[in-house]
Amino acid sequence: MLKEIVVPNDLSAAKQPEQEILAEVKTCGYCENSAFAVKLALEEAITNAYRHGNKADPSKTIRVCYEVTEEKVEIEIHDEGPGFVPEAVPDPTLPENIDRPHGRGIMLMRAYLDVVEFGSGGKCVRLVMHRK
Amino acid sequence: MHETPFAVNVEKRGDAAVVFVSGSCTMNVSKKLTDCLRELGGAGHKLIVVETSELDFIESSGLGGIVAGYLRTRMHKGEMRLVSPTPDIRRLLEMTRLV
Incomplete structure (x- = not known):
């Protein structure tokens, strides 16, 4: 069962779900490299939701759903934008x-x-990291 | 992962500037690095050294700020060098082919 946090479309407010998820990652005993990977992916996904999805519109929200277990970290980031075609993003x-x-x-x-x-x-990205 | 306070400090030495970047360059503070490097890049320095030995985290907006500063420095006939990255930061730079 995923936990859910909804925050205003604001990069400072969006630190809240990041901190909660990273605290659970630490509690579950994941190594520093894994915590770095989760933090980086969260920052990238949330920034994309804020900037490209919600177009920095403060009236919109970012919804973060997550579950941290002994086996894996699973996160979904949802924005309220028009969506995009991932394959169209240049390498x-x-x-x-x-x-x-x-x-x-x-x-x-x-x-x-x-x-x-x-x-x-x-409009949604799902991120999963398995315990190494 | 512990998040450390982000700081950007500039020391000017003749035609050169050394930018000491430390802490965690996260999504809500990376603009500080971008603004600093863009400004320095356009100020006519012959050399800008970005010292990163105390930088423990950087996301793609921060990396983009370094690229933007580099381009601006080059446009003004200067040179930018990034020195002393930690293993985590070096790995990020290598993955994105910035080194």
């Missing part, structure tokens, strides 16, 4: 994109976690 590691200041978030989530799945037309 930031290609030479022609290296100089672009933006566009590395999805790539980093995929590099650090075991599962990164987009749903609801890009």
